[in-house]
Amino acid sequence: MRISVKAPAKINLTLDTLYKRPDGYHEVEMVMTTVDLADRVELTLLASDEIRLECSASFVPDDARNHAYKAAQLLKEKYKVKQGVRIYIHKQIPVAAGLAGGSSDAAAALRGLNKLWNLGLTLDELAEIGAQIGSDVPFCVYGGTALATGRGERIEHLTPPAPCWVILAKPPIGVSTADVYGNLRINESTKHPDTAYMLKAIETQDFQLMCKSLGNVLEDVTLSLYPQVKQIKELMLASGADGVLMSGSGPTVYALVQKEAKVQRIYNALRGFVKDVYVARLLGCTEAEILA
Missing domain, CATH: 3.30.70.890 (GHMP kinase, C-terminal domain)
Known part of the structure; x- marks a missing residue:
């Protein structure tokens, strides 16, 4: 079984930092939206209990440093999944660019693995898991346009902005x-x-x-x-x-x-x-x- 999931880039329409929190993170207030520059994450079910990750960009890590790999690892551990997965990332979003490419790949992996492994989780539950990976992952799980607060994990959905x-x-x-x-x-x-x-x-x-x-x-x-x-x-x-x-x-x-x-x-x-x-x-x- 194979599932292909789109992982769109995000841009910040606003990014405000209010103060530094006791946990070391900054309290932020951001309006974010998605654009149609996107990676594609292919997930293939494996009989063996392992995670394999490959990427079209050779410099992207293929282990737990990769957010999509970490997403699979978290789901396997939390829900005692005994099946494996091969993750292949077709990279189109530039790396380390401020466009949440790695976070969007992780979000796509969460949404795809939810189907591949028949976990039956809601988007809210996936976003909660995603917050353990990175601050932008919850937004990327939902996509669309949103106001993000806290360290970025609290999401308020908005209507789409004017097209351009x-x-x-x-x-x-x-x-x-x-x-x-x-x-x-x-x-x-x-x-x-x-x-x-x-x-x-x-x-x-x-x-x-x-x-x-x-x-x-x-x-x-x-x-x-x-x-x-x-x-x-x-x-x-x-x-x-x-x-x-x-x-x-x-x-x-x-x-x-x-x-x-x-x-x-x-x-x-x-x-x-x-x-x-x-x-x-x-x-x-x-x-x-x-x-x-």
């Missing part, structure tokens, strides 16, 4: 999330995104208000540490993007564009500067809603 094109560009650098958060100083001069305005923009499908409300409290930190990220943002704005923001802790920056005529111009400008450029659409809704 998304051009994503990742410079050839790795960004340490720990370093970015380590250099973050929350004080009176910190530029916090206006989450309430973003929620209003989504509710009313107001594209212009959505673009004006984009904000990421980590962006200034990453831009100061990595000048290439700042150059991409400036190039997108100069090329006519309606809204531009860094996703997560970076280094990927995305542009929102409503008119298709602008897409090629921005794409061409970016391709002269960086290799990893992707054109996608906002999904905004869950995979179940797309298939309905």
Whole structure:
């Protein structure tokens, strides 16, 4: 038996950090949505009681360091599953890019293994397990558009935002999330995104208000540490993007564009500067809603 599950990338429309919690995590408030740049996770039932993982990208780990592997491990241990699985990840989302590629793979593995192993778990139960793997996994289990709070595990579902094109560009650098958060100083001069305005923009499908409300409290930190990220943002704005923001802790920056005529111009400008450029659409809704 084989199951194939889509694992879409996420972008942050807002990312706000409120304070550092006693457990070492930051209390966050984020509006996230999915785009149709996606990995595909193939799960094949094995008679032997083992987890095998392979990936189309050779540098992705194939053991418990991999979030999808960890998802299978957690389900096996928690529900005493004696069957095995071969996990194959077709990688399309760039790695360590601020797009939750590894978290989305883990979420896809949880949803797929729930069917493959006949566990009968709800999405809420899968999201709870996913929170043990990473802060973005619960959101990725549900997909769609959501307000995430706590350390990212508390999810409030939202309606889809106004449809548009998304051009994503990742410079050839790795960004340490720990370093970015380590250099973050929350004080009176910190530029916090206006989450309430973003929620209003989504509710009313107001594209212009959505673009004006984009904000990421980590962006200034990453831009100061990595000048290439700042150059991409400036190039997108100069090329006519309606809204531009860094996703997560970076280094990927995305542009929102409503008119298709602008897409090629921005794409061409970016391709002269960086290799990893992707054109996608906002999904905004869950995979179940797309298939309905």
